[in-house]
Amino acid sequence: MSDAIAVVAAAYGGPEVLELRPVDVPDPGPGEVLLDVRAAGVNPIDWKVFSGRMGDDPAALPLRPGVEAAGVVAAVGPGGAEGPRGPLAVGDEVFAFRAAGAWASRIVVPAASCVPKAPAVPWPVAGATMAAGATAVHLLEATRVGPGDVVLVHGASGGVGRLAVQLARRRGAARVIGTARPANHDAVRALGAEPVAYGDGLLERLRGLAPDGVDVALDCVGTDEALETSLALARDRDRLATIVAGPPAAAKGFTRLGGAPGAARGDEIRARARLELADRLAAGELTVAVASYPLAEAAAAVADHQAGRVSGKIALVP
Numbered sequence: 156m157s158d159a160i161a162v163v164a165a166a167y168g169g170p171e172v173l174e175l176r177p178v179d180v181p182d183p184g185p186g187e188v189l190l191d192v193r194a195a196g197v198n199p200i201d202w203k204v205f206s207g208r209m210g211d212d213p214a215a216l217p218l219r220p221g222v223e224a225a226g227v228v229a230a231v232g233p234g235g236a237e238g239p240r241g242p243l244a245v246g247d248e249v250f251a252f253r254a255a256g257a258w259a260s261r262i263v264v265p266a267a268s269c270v271p272k273a274p275a276v277p278w279p280v281a282g283a284t285m286a287a288g289a290t291a292v293h294l295l296e297a298t299r300v301g302p303g304d305v306v307l308v309h310g311a312s313g314g315v316g317r318l319a320v321q322l323a324r325r326r327g328a329a330r331v332i333g334t335a336r337p338a339n340h341d342a343v344r345a346l347g348a349e350p351v352a353y354g355d356g357l358l359e360r361l362r363g364l365a366p367d368g369v370d371v372a373l374d375c376v377g378t379d380e381a382l383e384t385s386l387a388l389a390r391d392r393d394r395l396a397t398i399v400a401g402p403p404a405a406a407k408g409f410t411r412l413g414g415a416p417g418a419a420r421g422d423e424i425r426a427r428a429r430l431e432l433a434d435r436l437a438a439g440e441l442t443v444a445v446a447s448y449p450l451a452e453a454a455a456a457v458a459d460h461q462a463g464r465v466s467g468k469i470a471l472v473p
Contacts, residue, residue: 156181157189160473161259162453164218167207170454170461173220180261183232187263188243194282194447195224195257197469198314200414202457220453221257221471225250225272225281229261236266239430248272250433252285258453260473270429273437279445279470284318284436285429287468290398290413291318292428293421295326297410298371298394302327305365307385310375311348312339314468315398319373320348321441328371332364334381339466346442358384374400374409382407445470 201220249269310316311333324347333348340350372385377399392408411418444467448456
């Protein structure tokens, strides 16, 4: 047993319910490791859970948010611990996804969640890339993105969208068109996409860029505008996917991905994606924009995330 600090939601609600508390961390059991967390990612699923949108059973309180982290192995459970790329040892730097209660200074995680991190990958990037990156890979796999495709990404300046743009180009997409607010157009262009502003007249602007339509449309925002323009431009409705929109999108032909009821979880795809992401980060092939906040400022980080004041990803640093 060791001491740590962790972000805890003592009630359901907004960012104001988050507080920093001392917690006891058990020793790792068989197949587990104790991780000294260097950075942990903030993802929409985190605040959806503690807001009560996914259930508000009082018996589940207090909640420990966080699903991904990066850190240094501090101890290994009895009999050793085997990760996806072999045995783990004290001192190893790793990505950890999935990692329950990751918003903490120390956590115990399954060795199966841990993928080796190259020393050159900054801790905030390592702590905040795997969840969004695995989602982006799932989108590309589900829509079979490959050489020569014209791909439309709605929300190209967000955490998932930025990675989807880059990975689509790495898979040989001929063009990627990305919707974003004008202030983020330079960033989207630098990632390899052609930016276009969302809002009134979006369909006409997209038709100007892709008069023959698009092969693939990836929705990372869930707006009616994103869904309708995708339907209008798609040459093949079997290659439409969303990670946000609900059941009505499925009725229109979109493949729904993620953890929502009725959506495809893609656990095996996302597990394999961690290895690709680790390799691409190590090789310097992915650019990830990350804003870092101290762990004690988790509430401010969530508020900024919800308000869209940060493009890209957010990492909490103990």
